[in-house]
Amino acid sequence: MRLNSPQINIISKACMKASRSLIRDFGEIENLQVSSKGPGDFVTSADKRTEKIIIDELQKAHPEYGIISEETGYINKSNTKNRWIIDPIDGTMNFLNSIPQFAISIGYEEEGEIKCGVIFNPIMNEMFCAEKGNGAYLNNSRIRVSNKKNIKESLIVTGGPRGESKIKDKIFSEYINVSKNVSNVRKFGSAALDLAYVACGRFDGYWQRELSYWDIAAGVIILKEAGGFVEFFEDDNSNPLKRNILATNSNIHEELKELLK
Ligand code: 2AM
Ligand code: CA
Numbered sequence: 107m108r109l110n111s112p113q114i115n116i117i118s119k120a121c122m123k124a125s126r127s128l129i130r131d132f133g134e135i136e137n138l139q140v141s142s143k144g145p146g147d148f149v150t151s152a153d154k155r156t157e158k159i160i161i162d163e164l165q166k167a168h169p170e171y172g173i174i175s176e177e178t179g180y181i182n183k184s185n186t187k188n189r190w191i192i193d194p195i196d197g198t199m200n201f202l203n204s205i206p207q208f209a210i211s212i213g214y215e216e217e218g219e220i221k222c223g224v225i226f227n228p229i230m231n232e233m234f235c236a237e238k239g240n241g242a243y244l245n246n247s248r249i250r251v252s253n254k255k256n257i258k259e260s261l262i263v264t265g266g267p268r269g270e271s272k273i274k275d276k277i278f279s280e281y282i283n284v285s286k287n288v289s290n291v292r293k294f295g296s297a298a299l300d301l302a303y304v305a306c307g308r309f310d311g312y313w314q315r316e317l318s319y320w321d322i323a324a325g326v327i328i329l330k331e332a333g334g335f336v337e338f339f340e341d342d343n344s345n346p347l348k349r350n351i352l353a354t355n356s357n358i359h360e361e362l363k364e365l366l367k
Contacts, residue, residue, distance in 0.1 A: 109237045112167075113214040114222045117190075118235065120163035121210050124156045124194070125228035128210070131155070132229060135204050149195075149202045153177055157194035160212065164190050174347070176320045189215045191323035196225075197296030206230060211298035213323030223324025225298045234302040234324075236331035244306050251334040251355035252307035257365075260310035260358050263292045263300045268316065277315060284313075284365050297351075301325025304353055305332035311354035311362045315340075319347045326353075335359045339366075 131152040138145035157177045164171065172185035175192035190212060195201050197208030206229035213223035222237040234249070236242035242249050254260050262284060267277040285291045292309070294300055297317055303309045305328045326336050335356035342348045354362055 109222070109235060109240050109243065111222055111237050114224065114235060114237050116164060116167045117212045117214060117222065117224045118226075118233065120160045121212060121224050121226040121233070123163055124159040124210055125226060127159060128152065128156050128195070129228050132201065132204070132206070135201070139204060145202055149198065152201075153195050153198065156210065157192065160192055160194060160210070164192075164212075174320060176318065187217055191215060191220075191320050193298060193318075193320040193323075196298040196321055197294075200295045205295070207294055207299060208296050209298045209302075211320065211324045213320075213327065215323070220323055220327045223327045225302045225324050225328060227299060232302075234305065234328050236305075236328040238327060238331070240331070242305055242328045242331035244302075249306040249332050251305060251329070251332050252310050253357070254310045254355060255357045257288055257358045257361040260288045260362075261290055261292065261308075262288050262311045262313070262362065263294055263303065263309045264312065265293055265295065265297055265300065265314045266316055271316060273315065280313075280366055284362070287365050288362075297321035298325050301329050301351075301353055304334055304355065305329045307355070311352075311358055313350075313352045313362065313366060315350040317349045317351060319349060322349060322351055329353050337363070339363075 135145050138148050172189035173181035193211040195208055196211045201208040209225045209227045211225045213220050225234040234244050267274045300312045304312050336353045339350050
């Protein structure tokens with residue numbers, strides 16, 4: 107791999123370290139699924155355990171960097187120059203149900219711009235990573251978005267709505283409209299991996315409302331470096347951590363955007 111910034115090395119090391127306990131935890135879930143208590147509490151602690159390993163590792167390298175992480179929130183909030191953006195388990199619902207479609211996602215931001223990121227699915231042993239200006243990789247191979255030009259032939263991925271969403275009807279009607287005009291739509295349950303899959307051409311486009319910044323920070327740079335196009339739409343200015351995202355191979359971008367109107 108030709109990625110060589112110190113930050114990408116720090117992130118991939120943290121991912122590898124955290125993934126060892128995450129793989130063990132995933133192995134436990136099957137047993138807990140059939141127990142009367144269920145795996146709920148265990149998953150919450152696995153999430154926290156994974157986050158702690160990642161944060162400890164990142165802080166060892168740079169105690170002064172800012173952090174935004176799903177479970178803990180902000181650390182060193184005043185440092186907005188250098189910041190790690192962490193989602194310890196993206197695709198928690200899949201993890202909870204013993205479905206191996208989840209990932210650790212870590213992005214690194216400098217002066218408000220994402221410079222590099224890693225998305226690691228420890229069960230499939232797939233590490234997606236990218237660094238600004240140096241391309242995107244899946245393990246050791248360079249990746250690129252698909253070359254699909256016709257939206258009617260495109261495979262699109264999306265997610266949501268969550269149970270508590272106040273715009274469920276809107277999200278469902280978008281789902282129907284997109285479904286009628288593309289080859290097919292998937293709901294895979296991990297925003298980070300959805301973006302990574304567009305980056306390597308498995309999907310042609312992705313959209314999702316009501317995400318959090320940590321779900322997509324690493325995915326944005328991976329997709330951009332793979333030749334894709336990312337756009338945030340109808341941003342809620344009162345909450346900078348909330349995002350609606352549209353991300354494609356760039357060829358079908360305008361057409362997919364049109365379908366969401
Ligand atoms: P999670 O697994 O870390 O909770 C599922 O469609 C994907 O969207 C997952 O990446 C999930 O992250 C994320 N997601 C769905 N609804 C969300 C919400 N309301 N806020 C934040 N993330 C959400
Ligand atoms: Ca997430």
